Amino acid sequence: MAHAEKVYKVRNGVKTKQFTWRACYKKPDGSKGTEPGFDTKKLAVAWGAEQERLIKAGVWIDDTKRGTTFGEFAAIFMASRRKRGRTGGTRWDRLDNHILPRWKDTPMQAITWFDVDSWQQTMTIEDVSRGHCVSLMSTIMTGAVDAGYILVNPLFGRRRTRDTSGEAARPKAPKIKRDGGVRPEDAVRIAERLGPARGIHVLATAWTGMNWGEGLGLHRDNALLWRRQQWGAGEFACQVVRVAEEYAEYQERDEQGRKKGYIVRLEPTKNEWRTRDIDVPPFLARLLRWHLEDWPYERLFATDSGVPWRRGNWARVFRPACDGRKERPKRQGVAYRPAWEPICEGLDMRSLRALHDTMQSELGVKEPLAFEAAGHKRPGIKAHYQKPSPAMRAERLEGLESVFWEAMANVGLEALWGRVDLVKHPVERGP
Incomplete structure (x- = not known):
């Protein structure tokens, strides 16, 4: 219960007869709270009683926290x-x-x-x-x-x-300067331009919907696993890539927020929906299989030395393939480099992920499967009742496969990266 205590004044180290009153009250944790400086006992007791009333009402704030910025x-x-x-x-x-x-x-x-x-x-x-x-x-x-x-x-x-006036009311220029956005044909042409080790990353992003960090984190042990489900009187089977972890690049900080430098770190996926198996269309499964045979490192989409790409380093490779570049003449110590015409200015890896979702919408991929493939939580009660079925999966894979071959035909390609066709023939060895 609130009460008051005398606090005698001290002058030159000696206690005098003059005093003030200190209010005492019980804090929420049971400890004793005090507030000195009251002229009368009545004022001190009233102040302490008010603190206990506020505590009981659940609206009390500790004085030590009251002025916190x-x-x-x-x-x-x-x-x-x-x-x-x-x-x-x-x-x-x-x-x-x-x-x-x-x-x-x-x-x-x-x-x-x-x-x-x-x-x-x-x-x-x-x-x-x-x-x-x-x-x-x-x-x-x-x-x-x-x-x-x-x-x-x-x-x-x-x-x-x-703000809806002035500059705010004017439409913003789209990030990708094309009315229809990025097309499957753009992804194919950029992949062809980048070559097999880097172009496969572009195709995998556009035809699976993995984000940048998920692609970098894809381990060879999680590539081309099998999904098998009963379907009618038989079995549905397709190959999948398993997204279970991802690389994140960020500026590390200590507990006080002081900067410690940029790092690239492997982390678990963002949430339970991002951890998923993504069905892979046949053409991409074939290309990934060959990539696994040729690629010596654990992470499928890494630099030539096997370390994760940093965004700036990838941009130096990816931006010219999208935006174009000037011709570089041959000179001492510098190899000739041909000019590239722009393919899709402003394109980034997030846009390729968006392309995948757009393709699924155009193909009429059912919502349960579309949300699963993208790693998104589906809202509403239907998420509990509707599940992806083998029929949905087969329809999606057939559609994505047809989009790829149609894009290849539209850009005039029958094969990628100088191969006569997309069948990797065994190397003939001499006796």
Whole structure:
């Protein structure tokens, strides 16, 4: 129960007869809380009783937390909510580049939705990135509520104001400068241009839908496994690639958010839906089989020395194949390099993953299988009742196979990478 204690003043090291009153109350953890400096016992007892009332009502905030700034709690939050490497790095980037410069020294209790909404409208970044910044702020402030630093998160459930005037109203240029987006023909031509060791990565991404990190993490032991299911009076069988881990490239940080340099690290997949077996169309299974025979390393899509690609190094290879390059004359110490015409300017590996999903939609791949292949969680009750069937799988593989051969015909190719056909004939050996 709240009560008051005398606190005698001390002058020159000697206790005097003058005193003030100190309020005493019981904290939520059972320990004793105090607050000195009251002129009368009545005021001290009343203040202590009010703290106990707030504690009982569940709306009390410890004085040691009351003045905490957003920057101080953001550091506490990030240290206690460790995410997968790239997710944590992305959060720190948003904090360092956008959020903390404005809100670092602002007390948590002084943050209002009006101020945050007004601030996000002034940010000179894409609207989707503005939303991500506000969402991260809201997540951190919800953590502050749970940790007892503030009573309520003023950002929770609020809808941002979007600028619809001036530059914001103008349509943005598409990332890939073609009305229909990337085509299967583009993927085939780029793969042919890159050669077998790198072109197979392009084709695998476009015809399986693996993302960049999943492709880099594909181990030869998880390539070309078999799926077998009962189908009518017989059995359905097809080859699959198993996505079980992925490489992530990000800037490593310590618990205080200090940068430690960029690393490439093998991690588990993002969630349970990303861990999956993807059915592989016959043409791609054949190409992957030959790649496995020729490739000496454990990871199928790696550099010529077997280490994971870094995004910058891959861009130096991939960008000229998509965007084109100038001719380089032969000179001392430098080999001749022919010019390349652009195939699909702005194309990236994410666009190839999107191409796969687009192809599935055009082919009418059923939702249970389309969500499974993409590694997405299907929403709604139908996700519980509808499952991919052998008939769905056979229809999808037949469609993807036909799209590949149609694309090959459209670009005038009968074979890839200088082979007479897509059958790898055994090498004839002498006696």
